[in-house]
Amino acid sequence: MSVVLEPMAGRHVDAVCAIDSRCFSRPWSAAQWRTELTAADRTHLVARDSDQVVAHAGTLRVLDELHITTVAVDPDHEGKGHGTRLCIELLRLGIATGATAATLEVRAQAHRTQRLYGRLGFAPAGIRSRYYDRPTDDAVIMWLHDLDSPEIVERLDRVAAELLPISDGAAS
Numbered sequence: 001m002s003v004v005l006e007p008m009a010g011r012h013v014d015a016v017c018a019i020d021s022r023c024f025s026r027p028w029s030a031a032q033w034r035t036e037l038t039a040a041d042r043t044h045l046v047a048r049d050s051d052q053v054v055a056h057a058g059t060l061r062v063l064d065e066l067h068i069t070t071v072a073v074d075p076d077h078e079g080k081g082h083g084t085r086l087c088i089e090l091l092r093l094g095i096a097t098g099a100t101a102a103t104l105e106v107r108a109q110a111h112r113t114q115r116l117y118g119r120l121g122f123a124p125a126g127i128r129s130r131y132y133d134r135p136t137d138d139a140v141i142m143w144l145h146d147l148d149s150p151e152i153v154e155r156l157d158r159v160a161a162e163l164l165p166i167s168d169g170a171a172s
């Protein structure tokens with residue numbers, strides 16, 4: 001079954017909330033998501049397998065910076081490349097619209113997630129102490145500078161090409 005990436009819309013919100021409730025200790029409400037979807041400086045994508053939303057990710061644009069604000073994968077569909085593909089697509093959309101750097105915060109204990117971002121070219125740049133609760137954790141601030149450089153564009157292409165074809169179950 002083929003998986004497609006598409007802009008998040010109102011019809012996806014219930015499924016997105018269901019994923020968030022399994023991924024985050026403070027998930028957004030459906031009302032918060034509906035407001036978020038009206039903001040011009042936000043981009044949110046979902047990965048959809050037939051009728052099922054299996055993951056989503058989004059960015060906030062601040063001048064020429066792209067802030068990755070959320071990445072969430074249905075725990076039943078982890079390790080299949082959805083998180084990586086969504087991030088690559090968001091970065092490519094950012095590059096196409098003139099972004100020159102990208103940044104994000106990630107839990108200090110989320111080593112696998114940091115590895116995902118590291119593969120895309122993000123590097124740790126600082127710590128926000130006790131930024132997260134439930135459970136308490138520091139945030140690692142990561143930056144990807146020169147987002148629009150040929151090196152990063154080539155790197156994103158390479159990581160995307162190394163993933164198995166975008167079909168659910170390919171990496172299982």
Ligand SMILES: CC(C)(COP(=O)(O)OP(=O)(O)OC[C@H]1O[C@@H](n2cnc3c(N)ncnc32)[C@H](O)[C@@H]1OP(=O)(O)O)[C@@H](O)C(=O)NCCC(=O)NCCS
Nearest residue numbers: 023071072073078079080081082083084113115163164171
């Ligand atoms: C962190 C998170 C986003 C990762 O998403 P994911 O879709 O499981 O990540 P990917 O599948 O792209 O990558 C995970 C691993 O699978 C491997 N992989 C993915 N697709 C693959 C494929 N098609 N073929 C082979 N290997 C693959 C990756 O190389 C990676 O390996 P690693 O863990 O050894 O580094 C997800 O676990 C999640 O939503 N966690 C909870 C919320 C969260 O912490 N979000 C991030 C902060 S906002």
